[in-house]
Amino acid sequence: MTADGGGGETSAPGPAPVSGPGPETASETIGYRGPTACAATGITYRQLDYWARTGLVEPSIRPAYGSGTQRLYSFRDVVVLKIVKRLLDTGVSLQNIRAAVQHLRSSGPGELARMTLMSDGATVYECSSPDEVVSLLQGGQGIFGIAVGVVWREVESVLAQLHGERVDTGETLAGHNPADELARRRNRAG
Numbered sequence: 001m002t003a004d005g006g007g008g009e010t011s012a013p014g015p016a017p018v019s020g021p022g023p024e025t026a027s028e029t030i031g032y033r034g035p036t037a038c039a040a041t042g043i044t045y046r047q048l049d050y051w052a053r054t055g056l057v058e059p060s061i062r063p064a065y066g067s068g069t070q071r072l073y074s075f076r077d078v079v080v081l082k083i084v085k086r087l088l089d090t091g092v093s094l095q096n097i098r099a100a101v102q103h104l105r106s107s108g109p110g111e112l113a114r115m116t117l118m119s120d121g122a123t124v125y126e127c128s129s130p131d132e133v134v135s136l137l138q139g140g141q142g143i144f145g146i147a148v149g150v151v152w153r154e155v156e157s158v159l160a161q162l163h164g165e166r167v168d169t170g171e172t173l174a175g176h177n178p179a180d181e182l183a184r185r186r187n188r189a190g
Contacts, residue, residue, distance in 0.1 A: 030164040031061040031072035040158045041082040057081050057101060061167055079155050080104050086146050092119050100124040113149040
């Protein structure tokens with residue numbers, strides 16, 4: 001089944017539509033709470049909560065367990081959140097975005113850094129070479145692309161300025177903002 005949800009197969013050579021779940025990669029040592037994930041991706045907390053509750057993008061480090069618990073997102077989760085926002089902003093359907101999210105989660109970090117997601121609005125494709133991009137463009141329809149490596153670096157840069165949390169100890173990490181007195185106080189008090 002293609003990511004357009006129509007069930008038809010594409011016969012054109014070139015990139016294959018993204019689809020199918022895969023194994024989740026190992027967890028990371030730093031996690032990010034909901035407000036930090038929102039700040040890094042440009043989404044609202046309401047969107048983040050909805051996407052987690054509906055299973056679109058669930059936190060891989062720590063899901064919410066009832067009232068008062070904090071979700072904890074991995075770096076990779078935050079990258080996926082930003083890609084989802086970009087796909088939604090360009091009008092890609094939620095069904096196609098779900099297929100893209102499954103594909104992103106099944107890809108290793110090295111694969112993600114080289115991947116470009118392309119869409120004609122109906123189907124989301126993975127392109128990992130310039131030839132695949134050209135093949136898609138030769139179809140004559142409007143195409144947009146998201147270079148995952150660029151999104152990765154953008155998120156990395158923004159998160160370096162924001163709070164993270166050590167997964168093993170719960171220690172708040174203040175990023176590269178030396179003026180963050182609140183994080184220093186939390187660490188001294190804890």
